[in-house]
Amino acid sequence: GQNIDQPTEMTATEGAIVQINCTYQTSGFNGLFWYQQHAGEAPTFLSYNVLDGLEEKGRFSSFLSRSKGYSYLLLKELQMKDSASYLCAVRSSFNKFYFGSGTKLNVKP
Amino acid sequence: EAQVTQNPRYLITVTGKKLTVTCSQNMNHEYMSWYRQDPGLGLRQIYYSMNVEVTDKGDVPEGYKVSRKEKRNFPLILESPSPNQTSLYFCASRLDRTLSQPQHFGDGTRLSIL
Numbered sequence: 653g654q655n656i657d658q659p660t661e662m663t664a665t666e667g668a669i670v671q672i673n674c675t676y677q678t679s680g681f682n683g684l685f686w687y688q689q690h691a692g693e694a695p696t697f698l699s700y701n702v703l704d705g706l707e708e709k710g711r712f713s714s715f716l717s718r719s720k721g722y723s724y725l726l727l728k729e730l731q732m733k734d735s736a737s738y739l740c741a742v743r744s745s746f747n748k749f750y751f752g753s754g755t756k757l758n759v760k761p
Numbered sequence: 762e763a764q765v766t767q768n769p770r771y772l773i774t775v776t777g778k779k780l781t782v783t784c785s786q787n788m789n790h791e792y793m794s795w796y797r798q799d800p801g802l803g804l805r806q807i808y809y810s811m812n813v814e815v816t817d818k819g820d821v822p823e824g825y826k827v828s829r830k831e832k833r834n835f836p837l838i839l840e841s842p843s844p845n846q847t848s849l850y851f852c853a854s855r856l857d858r859t860l861s862q863p864q865h866f867g868d869g870t871r872l873s874i875l
Binding site for chain 2: 654656682683685687692693694695696697700702739741743747748749750751752753754
């Protein structure tokens with residue numbers, strides 16, 4: 653079966669750095685996506701990895717290790733508006749997408 | 762403005778009464794998909810479509826139907842809704858030219874089946 657695991661909830665302080673981990677086991681791999689979802693809203697795209705290594709996009713970076721089935725999203729200089737759920741999604745073979753249950757990040761002052 | 766539009770946004774209905782949730786995108790995207798989101802389970806793919814007249818089952822297709830007669834529209838049909846289909850539903854679309862293209866999500870439809 654397909655399995656995407658993320659921590660359920662994390663808390664961090666404004667201005668700090670936080671790392672959200674995602675491990676996956678899927679039939680086939682054609683890329684991993686990170687999305688941000690504020691409560692009651694649609695998910696919005698943050699980053700994409702298909703090759704091993706780090707992708708940096710401003711305050712957000714994402715890392716992938718395909719051999720370990722592992723990714724993380726790194727958020728730097730945390731702001732209150734970063735309080736949201738972060739979703740890890742894998743595109744497997746045959747154009748199917750599998751999402752983790754999301755990590756709720758609470759940023760406190 | 763590029764967007765994915767779902768209707769209705771909220772619906773309360775009763776068991777067995779057929780309903781359709783519409784989804785339309787104005788980005789000329791080939792790929793469209795439906796998801797349901799439940800607490801603790803995350804987003805689960807119901808059906809997806811690679812292009813007009815091409816649809817396929819996702820992870821949780823039971824109790825749902827879809828059609829793709831035009832590129833821009835991808836309605837989700839519940840022929841005989843049941844309470845376990847109470848959920849938050851999202852439609853998404855993506856350009857299917859490269860692997861890196863992300864999905865764009867609609868604002869969601871909250872369905873309550875009594």
